[in-house]
Amino acid sequence: MSKSARTRARNQQRHKNLQNRGRSSRARNRKNALIKREVPWGGIVFFTVIGVVSAVAIAFAFLQTRGPSAAEAAISGVVEKEGLSREHTTGAVEYDTAPPMGGAHDPVWQNCDGRVYDRPLRDENAVHSLEHGAVWVTYRPGLAGDQLDRLKDKVDGTDYTMLSPYPGQDAPIALTAWGRQLMLQDASDARIDAFLRAYVKGPQTPEPGAACDGAKDTP
Amino acid sequence: MRRAAVALAALVLLAAAVLTVLAAKRSGEPGTDSPEAGFARDMSAHHAQAVRMSFIVRERTRDEPVRLLAYDIITAQQAQIGMMTAWLDDWGLPKTDPGGRMRWMSGHHGGAHAPGSGADGAVMPGMATRTRLRELERASGRDAEIRYLRLMIAHHRGGVDMARAVLARTDRPEVRRLARTMVDGQQSEIALMNRMLAERGASA
Incomplete structure (x- = not known):
């Protein structure tokens, strides 16, 4: 075995070890999550934000439909x-x-x-x-x-x-x-x-659309 | 399960976005000093005079083409007054602006604010003075037709200018649609009225 081949083999072995270690630690974490029943904060925050945004949008849209009449x-x-x-x-x-x-x-x-x-x-x-x-x-x-x-x-x-x-x-x-x-x-x-x-032509007008000319022109 | 949640979340966000856009659009309705509101008020008064003149000429001549043209103008413009009034109702805006006419059309100096303006009722582009209307009321036959055609050509020209002015100032589809029909319709009637004047041996 040449020196370089030995180095390669050693490196491959080290790589394999690292992979194994990673796999086993992930498995441990998964087990822990199941046991500990962690609160899913990510999901809660995500859906709360969506809920608030939609509630605000709906309320805003509703208010816009019933603005006060300026007149x-x-x-x-x-x-x-x-x-x-x-x-x-x-x-x-x-x-x-x-x-x-x-x-x-x-x-x-x-x-x-x-x-x-x-x-x-x-x-x-x-x-x-x-x-x-x-x-x-x-x-x-x-x-x-x-x-x-x-x-x-x-x-x-x-x-x-x-x-x-x-x-x-x-x-x-x-x-x-x-x-x-x-x-x-x-x-x-x-x-x-x-x-x-x-x-002037306000909501009290009994006959909206009727004319203001064409009739009696002098006192 | 996870995919369904993401899809649901996306749907809710989309709905919120749509509602927000709709609400923002609603809040973008014209205000009382907007060109749209000014146009709706002033064009209503402008149209009302065209209706009045057309009724006068129908009483002053038996000439069918002129009477039919007048009928056309009366029905079209009266209906358009109703459309513009409905806009102001929808927008919750006053039907009048005590601050004066034509303020939305910058560059035009309406007679309203000048005390004792002496405009004799001709307060907007192309409008006839009260004196001219009284002359039309006293004229008859060919004389009345020619007076009417001349007054209405000037009236339509002013109306086309006002409609063009609002087209340059608004993106609202309902306003643009009606203003476009006014420009096209009144221009074609101007051409017709010029021909009718020529047929009666008169110039515009």
Whole structure:
């Protein structure tokens, strides 16, 4: 046997010994695991993570389906009235608020396509505009010029609104939609924009999709 | 057993991922200042005037081609107003923006914010002034047809610009689909109305 052959044989033997030792130690471990019934932490962590992730995802998806309606946040001071008649009549109607918040009305609506009127409107026509989703902005005659200008700008820039004086109303300014009303002292009140966002063609509209033009064009 | 557990785990993770993506998509719905919402509101008002003008001309002429075109515009645009209103309902957004019209279309200066704008109701691209509408209401026969065609060509051109503007600003499929049909439909009607004007011996 040459020196190199002897070395090779020795190496092979050493390798075999190592393999045997490995096998026997693995067998020992397996036996230990069976006896000791180790807690499978790996599996527990794995499935817990999956469970938490899916629960969070489901909860998030659920919350997303029921977000709050931006337009419907409560506006302080808004008066509500339900059960208003929608009857059509060409006769005079007696309303119990000034301006009226809805009820029986004339078949002809007042044009409300961002329209500024400088004379009082006939209630029966204006109420029909409310039915179509308009907001009617009214002011007590004698309102200061800069206040009135603010209202005019607002109405001129907003579809489904109209502006007119309303002698005898309780506050300097009133905003009226079908079944909703807000009395205000000041034209710079932030509730004006809030009211318009909430009620122009809002969910209170009895006849959504109806027009704000093509009918009565003058007071 | 082990393979089944891995498959189950993969399935649960996949479901979670899908739900997360869906939720993220939902939370990506347009806000009140988005181009989609602005387009839905402003195009509704723009369409409403086309409907109004078309009704006027149907009352002012007996000419069948013009009356049929007007009928086409009334029914199509009124239905589209309903579609755009439904978007705003779905997105839980107000139907109006008291901050003013056309703010979503940057570069265009809407008349709404300028006090006493003097726009006479023509507050968006291509819209007719109230004075022009009153003139149309008083015209009749050929005169009314020509006035109507000219007003509606300008109106459609403005509408096409607005639809193109939203196409450049949105990825939402329902908005893109409707805006595309507006661009295509109104362009073909512009060509038709130009021919109708020529047949009546008038220029655009």
